[in-house]
Amino acid sequence: MKNISKLAFYGMLLLSFASKAQWKDLFNGSDLKGWVKRNGNAEYKIENKTIIGVSHLNTPNTFLCTENLYGDFVLEVDVKVEVGLNSGIQIRSISDPAVMNGRVHGYQVEIDPALRAWSGGIYDEARNGWLYPLSVNPQGQKAFRNGQWNKYHIEAIGNSIKTWINGIPCANLLDSQTAKGLIALQVHQIKRPEQEGLTVQWRNIRIATENLQDVVWKGGEEAPEVSYLPNQLSENEIRKGWRLLWDGKTTAGWKLANGSSFPKVGWEIQDGVLKVTGSKKDSLRKGGDIETEKEFSNFELELDFKLTTGANSGLKYFVVDDPKRKEGTGLGPEFQLLDDNVHPDAKAGVNGNRTTASLYDLITAENLSEGNKEKRMNPPGKWNKLRIVSKDGHVEHWLNNLKMVEYDRHSQIFQNLVAKSKYNTYANFAQAYAGHILLQDHGDEVHFRSIKIREF
Structure with missing residues (x-):
């Protein structure tokens, strides 16, 4: 009976473990296995388990893209950027050779050290422009800290996309354009010589795709909701x-x-x-x-x-x-x-x-x-x-x-x-x-x- 009880106990333990959300590292800390660079010629290098994007003149926006596509997920990543360089994290994005010659397009979670402070807002890259500028969420504008590491928490579940930076709710978007796509790290195009060599950095990149109820955060509704659901009320x-x-x-x-x-x-x-x-x-x-x-x-x-x-x-x-x-x-x-x-x-x-x-x-x-x-x-x-x-x-x-x-x-x-x-x-x-x-x-x-x- 004792042996049966032990087996039952360990079975229940394994079942409990299997039903919880499992984080998966998207970056192994040593190379770019599982990633591919698209569209531009900005540089991506690795130092101290960190991906560093380096801006260069005379190249369009550059994207380091996951090979895999993701639908519903919770994504976390630490970000640091130099003032003067705009950047972003693409989610549920598309790169199709039949559409704009493979131009990466879709939802982008903003990395913005400028005075307007729209980090954590959602821009629809190469498609519909700003969906959620932080002009609608003044509290969210206070979340990002220039010159420091910032923790991004991003939830894309169904037609809802929510973002937090350093624990502060930033975006609360409802949109049904794209349900699944790639994740990408952007180095934005630059136009001035003094922007040459500016960097944006990412580390501790991890994702959960199952049992998301274990890793979603409360309080996202504190950010004003913006809905693009046609002829519907949330x-x-x-x-x-x-x-x-x-x-x-x-x-x-x-x-x-x-x-x-x-x-x-x-x-x-x-x-x-x-x-x-x-x-x-x-x-x-x-x-x-x-x-x-x-x-x-x-x-x-x-x-x-x-x-x-x-x-x-x-x-x-x-x-x-x-x-x-x-x-x-x-x-x-x-x-x-x-x-x-x-x-x-x-x-x-x-x-x-x-x-x-x-x-x-x-x-x-x-x-x-x-x-x-x-x-x-x-x-x-x-x-x-x-x-x-x-x-x-x-x-x-x-x-x-x-x-x-x-x-x-x-x-x-x-x-x-x-x-x-x-x-x-x-x-x-x-x-x-x-x-x-x-x-x-x-x-x-x-x-x-x-x-x-x-x-x-």
């Missing part, structure tokens, strides 16, 4: 009072602006996308602007939009129906949507105040999150995220999670701007307590999806 969004303003399938909740029913032409719903069909050369196809049936006052609104080349559209808010105006039109402050590089309206107005994300004809969009004018907008054919926050007269325009415009619609400054704009003949412009939210049909093809709102 559990977190539902708890916080978000609801879909468009259901992704029908015209429910929307009508012709200043009208009563949804237009029969000019708008289409296809594969979860609400589309202005475009009618520049055929006035019979133009449906007119559409608006929500309900009115809103204090709210946070999000949607994804995709322009076509040369397109012009906009989103208006605090729109009040007026029997004196014709159906299919509405008046209100406007978040401009425009192909700034092609459409002539980008050069009209004053100092670019008719470009994308601007408060149309009133305030020019600038990248307030980084303190420059670079919008980081994706080009026609790719999705961009729009966000408007309106509370007690204070309004913000956000583009791809970067703040572009901030103003008080009840202030004297705003009234002065209106007086010098095309709206100067409209009494009490933008002063309504509540109003409809409007999508503009400007005659160009534009796509919308994931329209959601929460009220304060």
Whole structure:
């Protein structure tokens, strides 16, 4: 009986051990077995069980890639980088000879010693740009320590990607573009001679791929969630009072602006996308602007939009129906949507105040999150995220999670701007307590999806 008990005990011990997460080293400390360099000619060398990436001029971004692909995992790595060199850790990324000649692309966890401090944010390398800049998480900006080793903890499970640096939550992303791919260590392209020879270092690289419940960290929800799940609400969004303003399938909740029913032409719903069909050369196809049936006052609104080349559209808010105006039109402050590089309206107005994300004809969009004018907008054919926050007269325009415009619609400054704009003949412009939210049909093809709102 004693022997049987011992066997049972050791069997249970082995079973318990097998069911726990097992860490696996991705780097053996002595050579680059299991890794391959792609795309560029930056140098990777090994010293003291550390991979050191060395920057070189006249070479594109260089990636040291795992030979294996990984789906759901928890990855940990220590990182140190010299100021002046940008870098990153690719996860679930792709290198396919049939796509961009094998250019590595996909999710990148940022290594950023610059003043903006976006380390731990998530950039979509060579695909969609910034998905999670740390402009949405000021606490996360404090995590990375320049000139020191930093511990990265990265969880990619299902459509959720979360990051921590030195125990501080940095990114909390929901995105379903890529479920499996390679892991890679990036040495970023440099353009200035003084950047030659700057280094980024990685050590203690390990991964777990099974029984991940044993190694996931708590507290990731402390980083604000950013979701790119089309026409879906996450559990977190539902708890916080978000609801879909468009259901992704029908015209429910929307009508012709200043009208009563949804237009029969000019708008289409296809594969979860609400589309202005475009009618520049055929006035019979133009449906007119559409608006929500309900009115809103204090709210946070999000949607994804995709322009076509040369397109012009906009989103208006605090729109009040007026029997004196014709159906299919509405008046209100406007978040401009425009192909700034092609459409002539980008050069009209004053100092670019008719470009994308601007408060149309009133305030020019600038990248307030980084303190420059670079919008980081994706080009026609790719999705961009729009966000408007309106509370007690204070309004913000956000583009791809970067703040572009901030103003008080009840202030004297705003009234002065209106007086010098095309709206100067409209009494009490933008002063309504509540109003409809409007999508503009400007005659160009534009796509919308994931329209959601929460009220304060």
